[in-house]
Amino acid sequence: MRAILKVRNLCAAYGDFQALFNVEFEIAAGEVVALIGANGAGKSTLLKAVTGLISPSAGEIAFAGESTSRTPAHALVRKGLAMVPEGRRLFRGMTVEDNLRVCLDRSRTDVEQALRWTIPRIHELFPVLKERRRELVERLSGGQQQMVAVGRALLAQPRLLLCDEISLGLAPKVVKEIYQKLPEIRAGGTSIVIVEQDVSLAKSSSDRLYCLLEGRVTLSGPSCEIGLEAISRAYFGAHS
């Protein structure tokens, strides 16, 4: 397996509080990996370390074959790491189209023309964004705003797309609509990490999954081989 991201022995802390303990995490090119775990398990901390928003206290992170443990976030975007952040963080007061364009000039330039994400390709992926392209982004429904957030991240031409709880607060129908697009996104070679509270959805949408509990990986493996009972033990701990 050719790993696009390799995390070895990662530890991270906020002051005296250790949030991650010797985390091992890996994703191959074109793979979809789910990261699950209860509130406070450390999922966002892992994403923050991978995206350069916090510095690990120990361990190694390698992205696209290079050590990136100390690489700042903006440099990682240019190397092909993009994030759909929790809560979307769109630019209010700007149109749907301008929210998408924001990412274009910070994107990778070394991508084959046929594989490049363009605004017309984002419109094909999420046609409603074409219909509503001139509207202020805050006038869109939560699900449509999430589509803008995904589209914006894709326009950075990521090798790896990190999606932090994209289903949060959205109706199941629109969540399904967004998740149905993952195969199309990975078909272009983009690997995808989904952080997801809905365990069944995480399982059915991914090739492999990792479960975190109190900062430690308690389970990992192919999603189709892992049963819900094993997930429950790893998610809540052996004493639940």
Ligand SMILES: Nc1ncnc2c1ncn2[C@@H]1O[C@H](COP(=O)(O)OP(=O)(O)OP(=O)(O)O)[C@@H](O)[C@H]1O
């Ligand atoms: N800025 C911070 N300062 C101090 N502690 C923090 C900070 N951010 C997170 N933590 C703590 O680190 C631990 C892991 O938090 P993290 O946000 O990574 O969990 P999570 O799995 O993403 O949870 P959630 O699903 O609620 O987002 C928690 O105990 C949390 O309280």
